[in-house]
Amino acid sequence: ESGSVVTTPEVLDQAWLTPVQIGTPGQTLNLDFDSGSSDLWVFSSSTPASQSRGHSVFSPGKSSTAKESPGYTWSITYGDGSSSSGTVYTDVVDVGGLSFPSQAVETANRVSPEFTQETNLDGLLGLGFSTINAVKPTAQNTFFDNIKSDLNQPLWTVDLKHQEPGTYNFGNINSSLHTGEIHYAIVNTRRGFWTFTATSYSVGGAIGGSITGIADTGTTLALLPTAVAKAYYSKVPDALYDNSQGGYVFPCAASLPDFTFTVGGGEITIPGNYINYAPLTPGSKTCFGGIQGNTGIGEVIFGDVALKSAFVVFENSGDTARIGWAKK
Numbered sequence: 177e178s179g180s181v182v183t184t185p186e187v188l189d190q191a192w193l194t195p196v197q198i199g200t201p202g203q204t205l206n207l208d209f210d211s212g213s214s215d216l217w218v219f220s221s222s223t224p225a226s227q228s229r230g231h232s233v234f235s236p237g238k239s240s241t242a243k244e245s246p247g248y249t250w251s252i253t254y255g256d257g258s259s260s261s262g263t264v265y266t267d268v269v270d271v272g273g274l275s276f277p278s279q280a281v282e283t284a285n286r287v288s289p290e291f292t293q294e295t296n297l298d299g300l301l302g303l304g305f306s307t308i309n310a311v312k313p314t315a316q317n318t319f320f321d322n323i324k325s326d327l328n329q330p331l332w333t334v335d336l337k338h339q340e341p342g343t344y345n346f347g348n349i350n351s352s353l354h355t356g357e358i359h360y361a362i363v364n365t366r367r368g369f370w371t372f373t374a375t376s377y378s379v380g381g382a383i384g385g386s387i388t389g390i391a392d393t394g395t396t397l398a399l400l401p402t403a404v405a406k407a408y409y410s411k412v413p414d415a416l417y418d419n420s421q422g423g424y425v426f427p428c429a430a431s432l433p434d435f436t437f438t439v440g441g442g443e444i445t446i447p448g449n450y451i452n453y454a455p456l457t458p459g460s461k462t463c464f465g466g467i468q469g470n471t472g473i474g475e476v477i478f479g480d481v482a483l484k485s486a487f488v489v490f491e492n493s494g495d496t497a498r499i500g501w502a503k504k
């Protein structure tokens with residue numbers, strides 16, 4: 177079988193939110209599908225009202241199929257410092273018509289202010305490898321790992337679009353969503369992420385070397401090696417690294433060069449206008465870059481700024497994982 181669901185960007189393409197039905201009768205929550213983590217957690221009836229105000233919550237007490245997982249707990253901190261923690265139920269989870277009857281649903285007893293403030297986000301659905309699931313004492317499977325054997329093909333695809341609805345597909349490749357060929361690279365799953373290597377990159381004609389990083393739908397920007405970010409902004413007049421902002425800024429009127437990288441022999445271009453991410457504050461004439469250095473993170477992250485420039489296939493056949501990139 178296969179399934180398809182529409183995903184919708186938040187303001188500034190900060191994240192994309194996707195409706196998911198949980199429990200019986202189905203309770204619909206809008207979740208951040210995140211290939212950089214591997215837990216499905218939700219705002220719940222156990223989240224303090226002061227933290228869940230404005231969010232949809234999952235109430236296991238109202239689901240006839242919810243089962244507590246006694247003694248199971250979880251606690252997670254994301255790369256941007258946001259965090260949440262709580263307990264665990266199993267219940268039916270339906271994504272785009274695909275249903276798994278006993279998905280681990282991690283209910284939040286606490287969320288950090290970043291999540292409280294993001295009122296369109298009702299939780300996360302992890303699409304990383306289940307090896308990094310945060311449930312104790314026993315790690316739980318992601319939704320994709322649970323349904324993978326039922327899918328026509330053991331893959332999911334993402335088509336994020338700048339300030340427009342896009343699509344997540346499970347189990348098939350919808351060829352109408354991409355134009356060029358899909359170019360594949362092998363994924364190293366050792367750290368639980370979709371880690372791959374771009375064999376080269378170019379900025380305004382200048383060619384650079386290989387970049388190894390993770391494909392992370394849950395991270396907004398492209399966090400590239402510091403030398404690559406430096407090389408990029410050397411081509412942007414009046415760009416500078418602003419320590420107070422923690423990144424490269426430039427005049428919003430600047431015309432930004434494209435950033436092209438090669439994966440599996442195919443070229444993907446991030447258009448310059450996607451790299452003009454946003455004014456520092458609404459109305460400011462100074463803008464913050466969509467490409468930044470990865471200083472202090474330890475990984476390189478091809479986040480949404482890169483992903484929304486392509487149609488991307490995440491395939492895990494069991495012994496081999498691959499990532500495919502195509503123009504669209």
Ligand SMILES: O=C(NNC1=NCCC1)c1ccc(Br)cc1
Pocket residue numbers: 210212213253254255256258369390392394395473474475476477
């Ligand atoms: O947390 C990560 N990705 N997902 C999300 N970010 C914010 C909410 C969800 C993340 C994953 C790997 C590395 Br390395 C750095 C960050």
